[in-house]
Amino acid sequence: MRQLLPHPADDVDLATAYAFPTGRTWVRANMVGSVDGAAAVAGTTRGLSGPADERAFAVLRQLADVLLVGAGTARAEAYAAEPVRAEHVARRRSAGQTAAPAIAVVSRSLDLDLASNLFIGAPTRTIVITCAAAPGSRRRAVASVADVIEAGSDEVDARTALDALHERGMSRVSCEGGPGLLGQLLAAERLDELCFTLAPLLAGGSAPRMLADHALDRPARLSLTQLLADDGFLLARYAVDRPAR
Numbered sequence: 001m002r003q004l005l006p007h008p009a010d011d012v013d014l015a016t017a018y019a020f021p022t023g024r025t026w027v028r029a030n031m032v033g034s035v036d037g038a039a040a041v042a043g044t045t046r047g048l049s050g051p052a053d054e055r056a057f058a059v060l061r062q063l064a065d066v067l068l069v070g071a072g073t074a075r076a077e078a079y080a081a082e083p084v085r086a087e088h089v090a091r092r093r094s095a096g097q098t099a100a101p102a103i104a105v106v107s108r109s110l111d112l113d114l115a116s117n118l119f120i121g122a123p124t125r126t127i128v129i130t131c132a133a134a135p136g137s138r139r140r141a142v143a144s145v146a147d148v149i150e151a152g153s154d155e156v157d158a159r160t161a162l163d164a165l166h167e168r169g170m171s172r173v174s175c176e177g178g179p180g181l182l183g184q185l186l187a188a189e190r191l192d193e194l195c196f197t198l199a200p201l202l203a204g205g206s207a208p209r210m211l212a213d214h215a216l217d218r219p220a221r222l223s224l225t226q227l228l229a230d231d232g233f234l235l236a237r238y239a240v241d242r243p244a245r
Contacts (some may be wrong), residue, residue: 038203081122183214
C-alpha cells in the first residue's frame with residue numbers, strides 16, 4: 001500500500017493512517033464505487049472490492065466503536081457479527097474499547113432476521129436503532145436479542161441516534177451504508193469524513209450510485225486529506241466541509 005497524499009510514502013501503516021481523532025464523536029462513512037459510479041454489482045459491494053479495499057475495510061472496523069448500517073444493507077450484504085483476532089482484541093482493550101465493535105442497525109419497520117448471526121453469538125451485543133412508530137410486537141422481539149435505541153418519533157432521527165451512541169461511550173462511528181443512511185447523516189450535518197475506495201472497474205448497467213434516490217438540499221463539499229494506492233485501487237479520505245466543523 002503506497003501513500004500518494006498528503007506526502008508520498010512507500011509503506012503505510014493503515015491503523016495509523018485511519019486513526020480516529022480524539023476528544024469528540026467522529027462519524028466516518030466507508031464506501032466503494034466503480035470508475036463509472038456504480039455503488040454495487042448484482043446488489044452487493046462484493047463485486048467492487050479487492051484485497052486493498054478489504055484490508056482497509058478490516059482496519060476501519062477494528063478502529064471503530066460501532067458500525068452503523070441501514071437494515072437494507074444489512075440484509076443485502078448478509079451482515080453477521082464477526083470474531084476479532086486476539087491481537088486486535090488486545091489493542092482495543094488498551095484503547096478502552098470493547099473486544100469487538102458493536103453493529104448498530106437502523107430500522108423503522110424492524111423487519112430483521114433475529115435468528116441470524118447478526119444477533120446470535122455476537123461478541124458485542126448488537127444494537128437496533130428505531131423510532132417510536134415502530135411496531136410494538138416487533139420491538140419486543142428485537143429487545144430479546146439486541147439493545148434497542150429509540151431515536152425519533154415517526155422516523156429515525158440521525159442526530160438523536162448518534163447522541164445516544166455517544167452516551168454509551170461510542171464516539172468512533174463507522175457508517176457502512178446504504179444510500180439512505182448516508183444521506184440522512186449528510187442532511188443532519190453529522191458526517192465528518194468519507195473514506196471512498198475507487199475500484200478499477202467499469203460496472204455498466206443500472207447499478208445504483210452511492211447516494212441513489214437521495215436528494216440533498218445542496219451538494220456536500222469535500223476536502224481530500226489522504227490518498228492511498230494499491231493494485232489499481234485508489235483509497236481516498238475526504239473531510240466533509242460543514243458549518244458545524
